Amino acid sequence: MLFDILDILGTIAFAISGVLTALHKRLDPFGVFIIAFVTAVGGGTLRDVLIGNTPVGWMLDMKYLYCIAGAVVFALLFRKRLSYLRTSLFLFDTIGLGVFVLVGIEKGLNIGLHPIICIALGTMTACFGGVIRDILSNEIPVIFRKEIYATACIAGGVMFFGLHLLNMNQQVLYIATALTIVVIRLLAVKYKLELPSFYKD
Amino acid sequence: MLFDILDILGTIAFAISGVLTALHKRLDPFGVFIIAFVTAVGGGTLRDVLIGNTPVGWMLDMKYLYCIAGAVVFALLFRKRLSYLRTSLFLFDTIGLGVFVLVGIEKGLNIGLHPIICIALGTMTACFGGVIRDILSNEIPVIFRKEIYATACIAGGVMFFGLHLLNMNQQVLYIATALTIVVIRLLAVKYKLELPSFYKD
Amino acid sequence: MLFDILDILGTIAFAISGVLTALHKRLDPFGVFIIAFVTAVGGGTLRDVLIGNTPVGWMLDMKYLYCIAGAVVFALLFRKRLSYLRTSLFLFDTIGLGVFVLVGIEKGLNIGLHPIICIALGTMTACFGGVIRDILSNEIPVIFRKEIYATACIAGGVMFFGLHLLNMNQQVLYIATALTIVVIRLLAVKYKLELPSFYKD
Numbered sequence: 001m002l003f004d005i006l007d008i009l010g011t012i013a014f015a016i017s018g019v020l021t022a023l024h025k026r027l028d029p030f031g032v033f034i035i036a037f038v039t040a041v042g043g044g045t046l047r048d049v050l051i052g053n054t055p056v057g058w059m060l061d062m063k064y065l066y067c068i069a070g071a072v073v074f075a076l077l078f079r080k081r082l083s084y085l086r087t088s089l090f091l092f093d094t095i096g097l098g099v100f101v102l103v104g105i106e107k108g109l110n111i112g113l114h115p116i117i118c119i120a121l122g123t124m125t126a127c128f129g130g131v132i133r134d135i136l137s138n139e140i141p142v143i144f145r146k147e148i149y150a151t152a153c154i155a156g157g158v159m160f161f162g163l164h165l166l167n168m169n170q171q172v173l174y175i176a177t178a179l180t181i182v183v184i185r186l187l188a189v190k191y192k193l194e195l196p197s198f199y200k201d
Numbered sequence: 202m203l204f205d206i207l208d209i210l211g212t213i214a215f216a217i218s219g220v221l222t223a224l225h226k227r228l229d230p231f232g233v234f235i236i237a238f239v240t241a242v243g244g245g246t247l248r249d250v251l252i253g254n255t256p257v258g259w260m261l262d263m264k265y266l267y268c269i270a271g272a273v274v275f276a277l278l279f280r281k282r283l284s285y286l287r288t289s290l291f292l293f294d295t296i297g298l299g300v301f302v303l304v305g306i307e308k309g310l311n312i313g314l315h316p317i318i319c320i321a322l323g324t325m326t327a328c329f330g331g332v333i334r335d336i337l338s339n340e341i342p343v344i345f346r347k348e349i350y351a352t353a354c355i356a357g358g359v360m361f362f363g364l365h366l367l368n369m370n371q372q373v374l375y376i377a378t379a380l381t382i383v384v385i386r387l388l389a390v391k392y393k394l395e396l397p398s399f400y401k402d
Numbered sequence: 403m404l405f406d407i408l409d410i411l412g413t414i415a416f417a418i419s420g421v422l423t424a425l426h427k428r429l430d431p432f433g434v435f436i437i438a439f440v441t442a443v444g445g446g447t448l449r450d451v452l453i454g455n456t457p458v459g460w461m462l463d464m465k466y467l468y469c470i471a472g473a474v475v476f477a478l479l480f481r482k483r484l485s486y487l488r489t490s491l492f493l494f495d496t497i498g499l500g501v502f503v504l505v506g507i508e509k510g511l512n513i514g515l516h517p518i519i520c521i522a523l524g525t526m527t528a529c530f531g532g533v534i535r536d537i538l539s540n541e542i543p544v545i546f547r548k549e550i551y552a553t554a555c556i557a558g559g560v561m562f563f564g565l566h567l568l569n570m571n572q573q574v575l576y577i578a579t580a581l582t583i584v585v586i587r588l589l590a591v592k593y594k595l596e597l598p599s600f601y602k603d
Contacts, residue, residue, distance in 0.1 A: 022345075023399060025341060026346070026400050027341075027345045027346055028345065028346055028347060028395065028396045028398065029396045029397070029399070030344065030345065030351045030352060030396060031342070031344070031345025031346060032399075034345060035345070045251065049250055049251065049451055049456075050447065050451065050456065050457065050458050050461070051456055051457045051458075051461065052253070052454070052456025052457055054250075054251065054252055054253025055251065055252045055253055055312065055314065056251050056252075059251070059252070059314055059315075059318045060314075062315055062317070062318075065317065065318075076399065079399075111457065113457065113461055113462075114461075114464055116464070116467065117461045117464075117467075131538075135336060135537060135538065136332075136336065136341070136342065136345070137341060138339065138340065138341045138540065139540065140427060140429075140538070140539060140540045141433070141538065143432065143433070144424075144429045144430065144432065144433025144436060144437070144538070145428070145429055145430055145433060146430060150432045151432060194430065195430045195431045195432060196431070197430065198425060198431070198434075198478065198481075199428050223546075224600060226542060227547070227601050228542075228546045228547055229546065229547060229548060229596065229597040229599065230597045230598070230600070231545065231546065231552045231553060231597060232543070232545070232546025232547060233600075235546060236546070246452065250451055250452065253454070255451075255452065255453055255454025256452065256453045256454055256513065256515065257452050257453075260452070260453065260515055260516075260519045261515075263516055263518070263519075266518065266519075277600065280600075336537060337533075337537065337542070337543065337546070338542060339540065339541065339542045
């Protein structure tokens with residue numbers, strides 16, 4: 001139940017981040033909606049397609065479509081004032097990361113995939129909506145260039161399977177994984193951490 | 202039968218629009234063919250992948266490949282004179298929209314998806330070949346920026362399910378849906394209609 | 403067995419070509435790994451998704467992930483000296499083309515698809531990792547613009563089915579197909595062959 005609420009909050013935050021990107025690119029209303037939609041569900045859709053879990057999730061559970069549509073309307077109406085919500089949106093977005101990684105890992109475990117593949121699926125669920133958003137917006141995906149984002153997801157996944165080995169119960173697993181992701185992400189943003197660079201300027 | 206002919210005309214028109222984009226980007230013959238192909242079948246392919254209808258349609262019915270190959274050769278041979286065919290091509294393209302939306306809606310209905318998802322599948326079938334074409338050509342998809350195109354498809358889908366509720370027979374459904382799409386598209390182009398803009402210059 | 407070794411050599415060569423592209427685009431370590439990964443397995447992944455062979459191959463056989471990870475680390479450590487390996491890498495890359503085309507053709511044959519579709523699947527397996535790499539790097543795919551690359555794959559596929567008609571045994575088929583691809587590719591690079599151009603400058 002709590003998990004479902006966090007899932008929805010994350011979806012909404014992802015959708016709104018899509019709206020902001022789309023407005024920045026001056027897209028029309030249809031474009032804004034599509035970018036918001038793929039940002040929110042694109043990662044999970046890619047995951048479902050790659051593991052053969054079709055029809056993909058958002059086609060079978062209408063709540064995602066409704067929440068995203070609501071978030072788009074809200075974000076468009078209040079787009080001049082979204083900056084007041086910046087902290088909340090950032091928080092929901094970070095919670096979304098944690099929840100989506102867990103969803104992806106569970107989908108992989110359910111069909112007996114290797115832990116490393118499960119971590120990849122979790123990271124994909126959390127991060128590849130943003131990748132598709134950037135491709136559709138004709139940008140090199142931002143998570144390939146900077147920001148500790150995928151790294152936080154991978155660290156959370158490693159934590160998950162570390163505790164899994166120790167036979168922790170599911171609740172501990174979930175909370176520790178999500179907390180790992182949230183804390184790394186918050187620290188990374190606070191201290192402007194990036195992955196070490198290969199390039200000297 | 203008529204439906205099949207219209208389907209083919211639409212496929213050809215979509216393929217030729219792909220050829221024109223590819224020539225504009227100065228692609229080589231292989232690139233021209235691939236862009237024509239994805240423009241023509243990319244929307245249906247994405248739909249099939251997302252609903253799990255695999256192998257995707259064009260792998261099982263060779264007529265699409267042959268028609269597209271023929272259209273590409275034709276368009277390349279007569280590329281200096283395609284402007285004489287502009288009106289016909291525009292008409293076929295618009296007919297294609299109508300037919301492809303119907304195909305997508307039917308695929309969704311067949312597996313019991315929600316009407317809104319069916320409309321999304323219809324719109325995807327009609328419009329996402331062009332989106333993939335634009336991504337491969339390194340452009341922000343044109344239907345995200347301007348043109349009443351997806352909007353016409355969505356309106357057609359709404360018409361379909363409105364009449365469906367009224368228990369109209371299939372033929373009426375099909376004709377009314379396709380006409381809605383064609384008329385909105387024609388009016389939009391004639392009067393240069395666009396979706397309302399969020400941006401002031 | 404030999405086939406498996408060649409498959410791995412090709413995968414490694416493709417991954418390293420991905421690393422080089424990613425470094426050129428100044429991506430961070432995560433971006434470098436993802437680009438290397440999609441370059442190496444993206445073509446096969448797209449093929450598996452389109453024919454419904456899911457979970458896709460690299461999720462079930464961990465050797466691809468390990469080889470790619472190893473290749474990425476190697477390429478990053480020795481990136482200043484990779485130019486000494488240029489000839490070997492080019493050779494492995496070309497071997498990869500031959501092997502991947504054969505893998506794709508066999509996957510299509512196994513589910514009874516038309517020979518032309520099998521050739522398309524082989525070409526896709528060999529070439530579309532590079533296409534996805536270029537899209538993620540915000541470039542028009544290089545094989546749409548120049549280079550005899552896909553053409554060599556298609557020619558190999560035609561050779562395969564030509565000999566297939568003549569009831570040649572599998573070993574002859576495989577060797578002749580791979581040789582056709584390798585020889586065309588080598589000649590094309592040596593003599594700087596390109597597909598004929600539609601454009602005059």
